[in-house]
Amino acid sequence: MEHFQNITDDDRWRIAQAKDRRFDGAFVTGVHSTGIYCRPSCPARMPLRKNVRFYATSKDAEEAGLRPCKRCSPNTQSAEEACVLAAIAAIRAEVEAGGTMTLEALSDLTGYAPTHFQRLFKRTVGMSPAAFARALREERVREALSRGLNVTEALSSAGYGGSKQFYESTKGRLGMNPSDWSKGGAGRVVNWAVLPTSLGPMLVAATDKGVCCLAFGEGEPELAARFPKAQLVPAGEDFRALFAAVVEAVEQPGPGSAAIPLDVKGTAFQQRVWEELRRIPHGETRSYGELAAALGNPKASRAVGGANGANNVAVLIPCHRVIAADGTLGGYAYGLEIKAELLRREGV
DSSP states (O other): OOOOTTOOHHHHHHHHHHTOGGGBTTBEEEETTTTEEEOTTOOSOOOOGGGEEEESSHHHHHHTTOEEOTTTOTTTOOHHHHHHHHHHHHHHHHHHTTOOOOHHHHHHHHSSOHHHHHHHHHHHHSSOHHHHHHHHHHHHHHHHHHTTOOHHHHHHHTTOSSHHHHHHHHTTTTSSOHHHHHTTTTTOEEEEEEEOOTTSOEEEEEOSSSEEEEEESOOHHHHHHHSTTSEEEEOOGGGHHHHHHHHHHHHSOOGGGGGSOBOOOOOHHHHHHHHHHHHSOTTOOEEHHHHHHHTTOTTOHHHHHHHHHTOSBTTTSOGGGEEOTTSSOOOOTTOHHHHHHHHHHTTO
């Protein structure tokens, strides 16, 4: 970002007309006909010059009676966050239209070089733009199947050319294939056991792709409620080593638990939250607000909390590392005593 103290209002007007994001933070554009103020790079239609005044800061604009633009959020988002959110909106719109947003197109939209924007997007969202688009398309497949569409119709509505393209692009990330999703998991095998731990009985369940459930104080009835149409089978020798690793991750937590394979499913937003949870370093915590900010949307604390609650794999996706803004523990599905002990074992 560049700041120039000696630029004139005529310079600022030309910068605003060019929507030059390099000057975001150097000043804000006040539009007195609408009562709002914007970043220089705001994508909204340009106002008439006679209605515009420039202010050094958001505070100055608000003292003049203006309110922040909801489109570019000059008072809450950094220039980089605004770029990422604009890119997310563009990717979502393109996916909904059945198309593909290229990195070059995103580069043109945001004003960043392709490689720089790729790094920025991944740092903010937790996945690349291409991976985010794939997650959105996969979510559209799930939603279409849940509405009763057949597999061909669901894949077409999500922009896939056919089932081969879908399978090649997902490469098993969904765990269940489209037919499984449309049947609510019928025909899938979930292997399970209730294991003793120092925190009490712990339910662990896994498919052939990885752990799909870890819960304290639950058993087969609760597992059946989570996977109502799957075939539940008591785990045998094939799962002994995997389940032992899960127990060790609870009793002696460490970074190594990240290597335990998971078979989890969620919406694109839930997947982003879970990915960010797994990025919280061992022995550290984050508030819901901090997690939302890391995802590029500081106002999404409540949605982050909902995604936390949808996590079927406690500890391995460490939602216990998220605490309230005031430093208290906040909530936890399995009780604050277990949450406090998990954090204590991590040295928090």
